[in-house]
Amino acid sequence: MGVMEVVASYFHIFCPEGVNSKYRLIVFDDTKEAFIPLTEYYHDQVNRISESSVIAYLNTLEPFFYWLKHKSHYQAKKVQWDDDPEAVKEAVRQYLIDQMHCKIRGREGHEGIYLTSKSSKTVQLFLAAIKGFYKTMIRLKKYSHANPLLDMDFKDSVTEQPGERSNRPRMPQAAGTEEPLSFRKQTDSYFKVINEEWVPEIIGDWDLPYRIYQAGDTNGWRLLDEVITRFMFETGARISEILELTAGDYRKRSDLHELAATNKGSYKRRIKFIRISPETLKLLIKYVNSERRHSANVQVKFNDLPDSEPLFISSRGTPYSYSAFYSNWSKITKYAGIKLNPHKARHWSQCCVGFMNSRIQPPK
Structure with a gap:
């Protein structure tokens, strides 16, 4: 571009x-x-x-x-x-x-x-x-x-669109009785x-997270999905590993910005750790103390969560599932004009972190 x-x-x-x-x-x-x-x-x-x-x-x-x-x-x-x-x-x-x-x-x-x-x-x-x-x-x-x-x-062009009933004006969209007009x-x-289309994305695109965050903000996403998305881009962890995180996983690490996590083939054992930014930690605590607290069966704040409690839960108070997250993720990536599944977001993180560690400056 x-x-x-x-x-x-x-x-x-x-x-x-x-x-x-x-x-x-x-x-x-x-x-x-x-x-x-x-x-x-x-x-x-x-x-x-x-x-x-x-x-x-x-x-x-x-x-x-x-x-x-x-x-x-x-x-x-x-x-x-x-x-x-x-x-x-x-x-x-x-x-x-x-x-x-x-x-x-x-x-x-x-x-x-x-x-x-x-x-x-x-x-x-x-x-x-x-x-x-x-x-x-x-x-x-x-x-x-x-x-x-x-x-x-x-307004005139919309009202002139024919409705489903012959010789009758088009019903308003709120009625739900007619197919909505295209965007x-x-x-x-x-x-x-006119020619907005899906464009293949290069996984090393340096502004990729910003575009996802911007689309999420514009669409009014929940803190839950924003925090999980930030975890994906910052840690390179699998989405399943992120969704399984508990309050105890945060307390197991002495560093304020690290959490213990499972790994592929570890059979639920915490054998690695992931690291998040100070900004993401603040958002995580904000989510637990507000949005999560309203949905949880145990109405406590971040510091009082039992170790076994999952960090991310649904509006019904159950552990947040991959299918629920993927449904919301798909809406955000589509709005951003990107075809990207959560697994590729993980590879973006690994690619960019490796690039920075090699001390090569990203392209201007």
Whole structure:
């Protein structure tokens, strides 16, 4: 996949402790002046979706706003973010073509995006982010036009779709009496990705975990699945070995970030250990003290769990099964646009850890 040509000269920082400010995070432009539109966007969105998702959106929007300021052009002038919808659409179109290496074809009421072999992997993320940005600006009364990233003919095109009953309007989706329309027909975006397909993934892809985490955050996954997924990518352990972990396995190790674990052919004996990051340990404790506690028969916190208690349980309080995890995993990987089973995630970890241990730097 191609690499974007512009360097993000817009950036964000969190407000240091002890500094009095109404903003927890501030976005700055390339002159190090506060850029309030993206700053306000962050604070509006962080109350609606997870902070990691908002940060991902900021990371893809910051290079766009830098490009907008220096490289955009419409009717012989630079485009401002608060210009009329046609100017903004033209700027986004140019950015998709010039910087994200997409091909665009006009269609009735919207424009179709065709991904190429050089297209950035963040096309979908950028489109979601920029559409959300204008929704926020309109909601905060900072943008006085219609959202330039919405298909204004969308509602009419949906209601014109014939229903199952002849000569009758289509029933609403909530009724459940008619087959739902395909995703592409339902999306209200002005720019629609047309040729989105499964793409074979290289198992050494360095941003693979981030893409899975981002898809999980966007889909509102449970802490249970997030923690297990982090265990897979960080430890290289088999999914069966992770699902069998108990509270006692954590206490058997003197290192705070290690757990005793079974191995293939060990007949349930703990003959090896696995290591997790401090961030994953915090998430594990948070999961046990909140989500797990609500489902468990024994209502205790992490430090009081009996040694024999499994760390991961279902909403019914039973040990979390592979089939239950795989069902949720499949939804997340499909949303991320990746074909990947849990076993291959284990090999990703082994590949990348070995690569780092060899002191070879990953490709830029």
